[in-house]
Amino acid sequence: MEEREDLGAMVFRLGRLLLAMEQPILDRHGVSMWAYAVLTALRESPMRTQAALAAGIGADKTRLIPVLDELQKRGLIEREPDPSDRRVRLLDLTDAGRQVHQAIQSEVRAGEADLLAAFPPADRDGFLRALIALTKR
Amino acid sequence: MEEREDLGAMVFRLGRLLLAMEQPILDRHGVSMWAYAVLTALRESPMRTQAALAAGIGADKTRLIPVLDELQKRGLIEREPDPSDRRVRLLDLTDAGRQVHQAIQSEVRAGEADLLAAFPPADRDGFLRALIALTKR
DNA sequence: TATTGTTATACTCTATAACTATA
DNA sequence: TATAGTTATAGAGTATAACAATA
Numbered sequence: 001m002e003e004r005e006d007l008g009a010m011v012f013r014l015g016r017l018l019l020a021m022e023q024p025i026l027d028r029h030g031v032s033m034w035a036y037a038v039l040t041a042l043r044e045s046p047m048r049t050q051a052a053l054a055a056g057i058g059a060d061k062t063r064l065i066p067v068l069d070e071l072q073k074r075g076l077i078e079r080e081p082d083p084s085d086r087r088v089r090l091l092d093l094t095d096a097g098r099q100v101h102q103a104i105q106s107e108v109r110a111g112e113a114d115l116l117a118a119f120p121p122a123d124r125d126g127f128l129r130a131l132i133a134l135t136k137r
Numbered sequence: 138m139e140e141r142e143d144l145g146a147m148v149f150r151l152g153r154l155l156l157a158m159e160q161p162i163l164d165r166h167g168v169s170m171w172a173y174a175v176l177t178a179l180r181e182s183p184m185r186t187q188a189a190l191a192a193g194i195g196a197d198k199t200r201l202i203p204v205l206d207e208l209q210k211r212g213l214i215e216r217e218p219d220p221s222d223r224r225v226r227l228l229d230l231t232d233a234g235r236q237v238h239q240a241i242q243s244e245v246r247a248g249e250a251d252l253l254a255a256f257p258p259a260d261r262d263g264f265l266r267a268l269i270a271l272t273k274r
Numbered sequence: 275t276a277t278t279g280t281t282a283t284a285c286t287c288t289a290t291a292a293c294t295a296t297a
Numbered sequence: 298t299a300t301a302g303t304t305a306t307a308g309a310g311t312a313t314a315a316c317a318a319t320a
Contacts, residue, residue, distance in 0.1 A: 018145040126263020224278040
């Protein structure tokens, strides 16, 4: 345990590994990683502004716009001006969007399960508990 | 445990957290993240080619060159043509390089310890064991 | 001809600043 | 004047391709 790499180096490599696992799934569904992040955030709950959505997923609001354009064009999200303040855009998933998110996520979870399958349950649980706690907003 | 985020999302956020923790340390020593990765790799063992070093740390060989230029200029690495094959550059740390790496790493490890301090030892060990296993090359 | 390192170039991603429309 | 969203622009980071030196 004392000869381990820095946490940062390991987390960075694990990120790349996970991305390589997820990319083919996303490609199959024609959805970028940011688009998937948007679908995931909106599945939790609708959003009242694009800025809040951007902040929630750690993206710049300007780079979300082409993503939202595409998702809207494909009918995966609703995005309409709030009648009570027409500057803001109310965002929500459509049924089709919910369906696409569900399809992607179940494949992603299966891939994750494969990666974690080899570990003793205690290590796996500790890993997930620590990861969840470290990334609590 | 069932309502958790995707692994990728959590690992991505943890990566940003760790980067934010490390950046001030690196800045204080005037070393970029890639430069620190180079120092770390060379501390394990000297390298016979720049291409091997690049592959080892998951970087493109072309983007390593300015990093190596800078490290050499600062006297932190040795980089000389192999007399037996003058195409290749033999790479190694200088004493000064070893010293800088050691200083940075000890600060980074202290920061990591802070982040992990709150967890029960069992979770912390499981976390590290799983992380090490997942990133074994 | 193949390989190592280097340089030049182009491409992607991201952030900054300027603009519009509403309030 | 202030805010949400959009567009235009520039900057950083990265990869691709061409080049020089050596084998």
